[in-house]
Amino acid sequence: xxxxxxxxxxxxxxxxxxxxxxxxxxxxxxxxxxxxxxxxxxxxxxxxxxxxxxxxxxxxxxxxxxxxxxxxxxxxxxxxxxxxxxxxxxxxxxxxxxxxxxxxxxxxxxxxxxxxxxxxxxxxxxxxxxxxxxxxxxxxxxxxxxxxxxxxxxxxxxxxxxxxxxxxxxxxxxxxxxxxxxxxxxxxxxxxxxxxxxxxxxxxxxxxxxxxxxxxxxxxxxxxxxxxxxxxxxxxxxxxxxxxxxxxxxxxxxxxxxxxxxxxxxxxxxxxxxxxxxxxxxxxxxxxxxxxxxx
Amino acid sequence: xxxxxxxxxxxxxxxxxxxxxxxxxxxxxxxxxxxxxxxxxxxxxxxxxxxxxxxxxxxxxxxxxxxxxxxxxxxxxxxxxxxxxxxxxxxxxxxxxxxxxxxxxxxxxxxxxxxxxxxxxxxxxxxxxxxxxxxxxxxxxxxxxxxxxxxxxxxxxxxxxxxxxxxxxxxxxxxxxxxxxxxxxxxxxxxxxxxxxxxxxxxxxxxxxxxxxxxxxxxxxxxxxxxxxxxxxxxxxxxxxxxxxxxxxxxxxxxxxxxxxxxxxxxxxxxxxxxxxxxxxxxxxxxxxxxxxxxxxxxxxxxxxxxxxxxxxxxxxxxxxxxxxxx
Numbered sequence: 001x002x003x004x005x006x007x008x009x010x011x012x013x014x015x016x017x018x019x020x021x022x023x024x025x026x027x028x029x030x031x032x033x034x035x036x037x038x039x040x041x042x043x044x045x046x047x048x049x050x051x052x053x054x055x056x057x058x059x060x061x062x063x064x065x066x067x068x069x070x071x072x073x074x075x076x077x078x079x080x081x082x083x084x085x086x087x088x089x090x091x092x093x094x095x096x097x098x099x100x101x102x103x104x105x106x107x108x109x110x111x112x113x114x115x116x117x118x119x120x121x122x123x124x125x126x127x128x129x130x131x132x133x134x135x136x137x138x139x140x141x142x143x144x145x146x147x148x149x150x151x152x153x154x155x156x157x158x159x160x161x162x163x164x165x166x167x168x169x170x171x172x173x174x175x176x177x178x179x180x181x182x183x184x185x186x187x188x189x190x191x192x193x194x195x196x197x198x199x200x201x202x203x204x205x206x207x208x209x210x211x212x213x214x215x216x217x218x219x220x221x222x223x224x225x226x227x228x229x230x231x232x233x234x235x236x237x238x239x240x241x242x243x244x245x246x247x248x249x250x251x252x253x254x255x256x257x258x259x260x261x262x263x264x265x266x267x268x269x270x271x272x273x274x275x276x277x278x279x280x281x282x283x284x285x286x287x288x289x290x291x292x293x294x295x
Numbered sequence: 296x297x298x299x300x301x302x303x304x305x306x307x308x309x310x311x312x313x314x315x316x317x318x319x320x321x322x323x324x325x326x327x328x329x330x331x332x333x334x335x336x337x338x339x340x341x342x343x344x345x346x347x348x349x350x351x352x353x354x355x356x357x358x359x360x361x362x363x364x365x366x367x368x369x370x371x372x373x374x375x376x377x378x379x380x381x382x383x384x385x386x387x388x389x390x391x392x393x394x395x396x397x398x399x400x401x402x403x404x405x406x407x408x409x410x411x412x413x414x415x416x417x418x419x420x421x422x423x424x425x426x427x428x429x430x431x432x433x434x435x436x437x438x439x440x441x442x443x444x445x446x447x448x449x450x451x452x453x454x455x456x457x458x459x460x461x462x463x464x465x466x467x468x469x470x471x472x473x474x475x476x477x478x479x480x481x482x483x484x485x486x487x488x489x490x491x492x493x494x495x496x497x498x499x500x501x502x503x504x505x506x507x508x509x510x511x512x513x514x515x516x517x518x519x520x521x522x523x524x525x526x527x528x529x530x531x532x533x534x535x536x537x538x539x540x541x542x543x544x545x546x547x548x549x550x551x552x553x554x555x556x557x558x559x560x561x562x563x564x565x566x567x568x569x570x571x572x573x574x575x576x577x578x579x580x581x582x583x584x585x586x587x588x589x590x591x592x593x594x595x596x597x598x599x600x601x602x603x604x605x606x607x608x609x610x611x612x613x614x615x616x617x618x619x620x621x622x
Contacts, residue, residue: 029517033410039402040411040419043493046486047426050437057440104333112330122334124613125341131540131609132602133547135574136344139598143347147586163340170337196326217428224430227549227574231581251432255550258436269436277433284428288421 051277058274061267066275071237071253074262080272082239086248089241090154090233091223094161099215102166103204106173106211111199123174130167137163138228146232154240154247157233164225165218172214176207209290216287220280226251250276345602352596354589363596369560369576371583376593378600380560384570385601388477388552389545391566392484397538400489404496408526409518420497427490435554438483439475443555446482447474451567470565473557478566480556484548488541495537495616499530536615543609547601549574573601 065079072078105126113119141160146152180203188198204211229235235252236245250272257269355376356363366377407420451472459468503526511521527534557569558579571579577594584591 025517025520029519032405032519032522036402036405036410039399040406040423042399043403043423043426043489044419046489047422047429049441050429050433053437053441054433101333101336104330105337108330108334112327113334118334122337124610126337127613128606128609129337129341131543131605131612132344133549133574133605135547135549135577136348136598136602139351139577139595140344140347143351143595144343166337166340194320194323196322199326220428224432226430226432227578230578251430251550254432254436258432258439258554273433273436276430280428280430281425284425285421 054270054274054277057267057270061271062274066268066271070239071248071268074260074265078264078268080250080253080268080275082236083248083250083253083272084275085239085241086154086233086236087223087250089243090157090161090229090247090249091219093158093243094165094222095215095219097158098162098165098218099169101162102169102214102218103173103211105166105170107177107199107203109170109174110177111195111203126167126170129163130171133227134160134164134225135227135230138231141228142231152232152234152246154233154243154245157229157247157249158243160228160232161222161225164228165222168218168221169211169214172217173207173211176210176214177203179210180206213287213291216283216290220283220287223283224251224276224280226255230255345599348595348599348602352592352599354592355596358589359593363593364600367560367562371580371590374589376590378573378593378597380562381571381573381576381597382600382604383562384477384556385546385572385574385604387566387570388481388484388556388572389542391478391481392488392545393538393542395482395485396489396492396541399485400492400496400541403489403493404500405522407493407497408500409522423490423493426486427494431487431548431550434483434487434551438479438551439554442483443474443479445474446479447472451478455567466564467566470563470567472567473569475555475557475569476565476567477556477563477570480552480570480572481566483551483555484545487548487551488544491544492537492541495540496530496534499533499537500526503529532615536612539608539612539615543605543612546605546608547574549578553578573597577601 065077067079067081067084069077069079070082071080105122109119109123109126113122138160141156141163145156145159149156184202184206185198188202189195193201229249229252233249233252234246235256236248238248240247254269254272254276257265257272260266260269359366359376363376363378364382365379366375367379368375368377369380370376403423407416407423411419451474454468455470455472459465507525507529508521511525516524552572553575556571556575558571558575559569560571560576561569563570577597580590581594584594
């Protein structure tokens, strides 16, 4: 920057030097711009490559039996019906359990614990959970629910997914509640409303689109989670809606099929991968549009 | 603020008949208790994870003692287990992923904040964020069926023939081109953490007060000089925090790594050699361990070590990023 200030101040005889310096600075700037442009291109190419691969391999393997048949031994025409239903059940239950807890924690952080040290600890811990390796949450639930109760179960899978979705809902709930101006709170309190009513009827309602965004992003995240389900709901090749026994799920089925030596299983894995990616990306886009509309 | 607003309000209400005041008070007590309990529940969760992993790993820690951490042996037959190889693999892949991802993430953030035309900013930003939403298992399949063959057929042979011939550095790029291995795992990890780092960098770059940048532009600085001389120094700490966040993600990534790392329990000098990480070992070996066996305990002990590693990194990241929020 010191060079910059020199340029206009320099004596006339230095003009050639100044011009050369200016050219070099401009060239550096152009080079960095170019590299930065290239970097963005690289990122987009990776996304495109993933999507294109999925579409080619996934649509090739997609046929009605994917949705009507359960997983079968290699060679016979099987589908992913039980895995899809298993995933839906586990994700729905985890969302139903995790969302209220996450909202309460987020509310606690935004409305009750501003600046308190207990609140800071909770906020810190929730943020750690948000980024903690999901495989460890699987191990934890294994120790907590699988070992003592004598076996893998759908409920254990639900528990693992619940633990993963809670911090996501906490983060967005707190962020959204913090955006609400304090004058609004004061106005409600000034009307004689109790605090809980102010939170439920005013704060939650004002923040609802943001909170829904968080929930949708959370669903998108847990729908693709594989590692924590390995040790909890384990997977199952039969049709089952029994949450007390091992339960199939789409990611686990993809994992075991993609690593298998059978061509038809690998194709099913691609079909499943396409399904899950489409669902996750759609949820993400939906979440963004919910948030975008409220702004 | 809120406390101050509610307290004086509660006092006169007490003096009145309880008709209107008491239902509100009861609801307040219940709601506040529920919120506090939920907060406590989150603490319990994290505490529970630490305690359960430690208890589960205790038999292994007892059997092998401190050397468990650096011992490279992993033999299920003789029941001798060590974490050395997988800790090495975890750290090497994560650090390599950071080295690959940070320059690209910086480029993306630079483009999005300074160079991109405004109408392109949102779509490109969203696309990069979608990259973060793709499930880990999809990265694994993509890496295994598309990237690994490309690496094995084109990239690795070329690198082995050129850089691999050099003294010293060449050691890192030798051996047969499997396609899978430490380097491929790091590459996939880099793509996975790229959006996290890029998004953090973009957010903190946007927080630089425009006046600072405008004054630099007013002095005749180029865009790059403004970035290097004003924006980066201003956001330095948060940028490091964002990188640490990416590192924390990379340490614990499981499915994608399991697909492409080659899964061999050895430390090879070549980055193209196979290896494993804590998460991949746990994911792969878990199915073959009996309940209550020493092997299972060793896996849980590995989980505990991974937890400590990622806790330190994530805590550091949060600390660094928090100082931005307060400033």
